[in-house]
Amino acid sequence: MIGSVGVIFGETGSHEIKFAVSDPAGVRRTDYVKVWHATDGWVLCQVLSMTRSSDGFGLAEAISEGTGHSVQKNADRIVAKAIVIGARDVQGLLRTPKTPFCPGDRVYPADSELITGTLGLTQGGAYIGLLDGTNLQVMVDRNKLVQKHCSILAMTGSGKSYTAAVIMEEMLEKEIPLLIIDPHGEYASLKQANDDCDIEELCQRFGVEARGYDNVTIYTPANLKVNDYADKVLRLNGRNLKPGEIIDYMGGDLSASEIGLIYEAVGEIRNDRMNYTLADVLREIGSMKSNMKWAVINKLEPLATAEFLADKPTPLEELFAKGRAAIIDMKGVNPDVQQVIVARLLSMLFEARKAGTVPAGIVVVEEAHNFCPERGFQKTTSSDVLRTIASEGRKFGMGLLIVSQRPAKVDKNVLSQCSTQVIMRVTNPNDLKAITKSLEGISSELEEEIKRLPPGVALLVNPDIPMPVMVQVRVRRSRHGGLSAEVSEEEVPIEEPVEEPAPAQEKPEAAAVLVEQPPKKSITESLFHRMFGKR
Numbered sequence: 001m002i003g004s005v006g007v008i009f010g011e012t013g014s015h016e017i018k019f020a021v022s023d024p025a026g027v028r029r030t031d032y033v034k035v036w037h038a039t040d041g042w043v044l045c046q047v048l049s050m051t052r053s054s055d056g057f058g059l060a061e062a063i064s065e066g067t068g069h070s071v072q073k074n075a076d077r078i079v080a081k082a083i084v085i086g087a088r089d090v091q092g093l094l095r096t097p098k099t100p101f102c103p104g105d106r107v108y109p110a111d112s113e114l115i116t117g118t119l120g121l122t123q124g125g126a127y128i129g130l131l132d133g134t135n136l137q138v139m140v141d142r143n144k145l146v147q148k149h150c151s152i153l154a155m156t157g158s159g160k161s162y163t164a165a166v167i168m169e170e171m172l173e174k175e176i177p178l179l180i181i182d183p184h185g186e187y188a189s190l191k192q193a194n195d196d197c198d199i200e201e202l203c204q205r206f207g208v209e210a211r212g213y214d215n216v217t218i219y220t221p222a223n224l225k226v227n228d229y230a231d232k233v234l235r236l237n238g239r240n241l242k243p244g245e246i247i248d249y250m251g252g253d254l255s256a257s258e259i260g261l262i263y264e265a266v267g268e269i270r271n272d273r274m275n276y277t278l279a280d281v282l283r284e285i286g287s288m289k290s291n292m293k294w295a296v297i298n299k300l301e302p303l304a305t306a307e308f309l310a311d312k313p314t315p316l317e318e319l320f321a322k323g324r325a326a327i328i329d330m331k332g333v334n335p336d337v338q339q340v341i342v343a344r345l346l347s348m349l350f351e352a353r354k355a356g357t358v359p360a361g362i363v364v365v366e367e368a369h370n371f372c373p374e375r376g377f378q379k380t381t382s383s384d385v386l387r388t389i390a391s392e393g394r395k396f397g398m399g400l401l402i403v404s405q406r407p408a409k410v411d412k413n414v415l416s417q418c419s420t421q422v423i424m425r426v427t428n429p430n431d432l433k434a435i436t437k438s439l440e441g442i443s444s445e446l447e448e449e450i451k452r453l454p455p456g457v458a459l460l461v462n463p464d465i466p467m468p469v470m471v472q473v474r475v476r477r478s479r480h481g482g483l484s485a486e487v488s489e490e491e492v493p494i495e496e497p498v499e500e501p502a503p504a505q506e507k508p509e510a511a512a513v514l515v516e517q518p519p520k521k522s523i524t525e526s527l528f529h530r531m532f533g534k535r
């Protein structure tokens with residue numbers, strides 16, 4: 001029994017074994033163990049559960065009699081259940097034995113080489129962390145992250161953004177372009193080296209070196225007053241927009257007649273000239289006879305005055321470039337506008353990628369439930385493009401890194417395309433259900449495990465690793481947390497709400513249909529007149 005931790009007993013199969021633990025200090029739940037199989041050699045197994053009882057008299061004696069091994073006589077009985085992972089054959093393919101294991105055979109702790117080789121932990125070089133409870137590095141294939149997308153799902157405070165930053169660092173190390181949609185300004189600190197008080201010890205443990213990344217640029221769609229730690233403003237093209245582009249920006253909240261009005265107005269302008277602004281489109285709509293024009297102006301006016309639309313847009317080639325990360329820091333930007341910006345920016349980026357004018361890379365979407373919500377929760381402008389990138393991105397080398405604390409609220413069409421899943425602690429039953437639904441054959445033990453994961457520990461599901469593995473996510477090279485807490489919060493003036501004046505006289509609806517009435521002067525109308533003068 002030297003070196004062994006237990007002995008197989010009872011009815012055995014080739015997918016699962018039960019063993020009586022002979023060395024309680026030598027084996028714990030989730031540990032990897034090995035068993036010799038007559039045809040397959042050393043086979044890797046993982047302990048799923050352990051039970052201890054004092055009423056199993058007879059079990060140890062039975063095993064002892066059958067095998068000649070002495071097993072914990074006169075003590076509590078500890079029984080472990082382990083799942084059989086398998087062994088690599090000569091071609092490197094993972095196989096599970098075709099015949100059952102023998103009762104009485106010994107179970108040993110698995111050695112590092114067998115674990116790493118069988119689980120395929122070192123493929124592709126993006127270093128995520130250490131296999132929980134070991135010193136074995138877990139790596140995933142960078143290219144597959146680009147081609148097959150990745151999701152990080154966990155409840156708040158469990159280490160989502162920390163882990164997302166670890167993956168971003170791995171991409172930056174290999175100069176893979178990153179575009180990061182950052183609603184809370186959490187990733188600006190990628191620029192600074194990790195200066196945690198215990199950083200030296202952690203770096204030694206995980207085998208990394210602390211560093212900041214100076215090839216990271218923070219863009220704000222607002223302005224440098226609202227976001228004073230941003231490096232640059234993000235501007236999208238606001239000149240000579242086609243009717244379809246204007247409609248996209250307006251977020252799909254238009255009736256067919258309103259859409260018609262926009263086409264008509266832009267058509268009129270383009271008959272005359274090809275160089276125009278949204279203000280010109282507004283003016284053209286204002287000069288139209290249709291009663292509907294006020295509704296359209298009401299919807300278009302915020303766009304015409306939006307800061308993020310400009311004559312000189314930020315070049316996509318600058319935003320998505322080899323060796324660089326562009327953080328789109330949404331601080332101070334209204335959530336509806338954030339979605340419009342994400343929708344437009346990602347549509348243009350995906351087109352540019354298809355045309356080959358930007359390199360292959362990864363788009364990170366934090367708070368993904370707000371940008372691609374599950375049907376039934378809400379409709380957002382950015383849903384369609386994210387769904388398109390999720391399903392077609394792999395053909396063109398555009399990957400998604402989806403991060404969310406509400407997996408149940410993220411579009412399943414997007415989540416189901418993420419072949420790498422990093423799952424951290426989740427306790428909400430709906431979120432847990434959404435996760436386990438997407439993981440084929442997840443055991444009830446693993447489900448329980450997800451509820452109890454400590455911060456910084458993740459369950460990693462990856463196509464190159466034959467089963468989910470528990471990973472202690474490595475320490476960050478760069479500092480964790482946004483820069484926003486360090487800068488003085490500037491007060492953003494809040495506009496007083498303007499009360500709409502009550503209509504002078506209520507008109508019967510039928511009359512309004514039959515007789516064309518001049519529409520009442522709305523806020524939109526007065527704003528319009530203020531901007532362009534009376535018409």
Ligand SMILES: Nc1ncnc2c1ncn2[C@@H]1O[C@H](COP(=O)(O)OP(=O)(O)OP(=O)(O)O)[C@@H](O)[C@H]1O
Pocket residue numbers: 154155156157158159160161162163405455456457472473474475476480
């Ligand atoms: N792998 C790790 N190593 C060390 N500390 C970690 C690790 N993961 C998380 N932490 C710590 O746990 C805390 C929470 O992590 P993080 O900010 O990533 O959580 P989160 O899930 O993104 O939360 P929120 O939704 O509130 O942003 C942080 O203070 C971080 O320092």
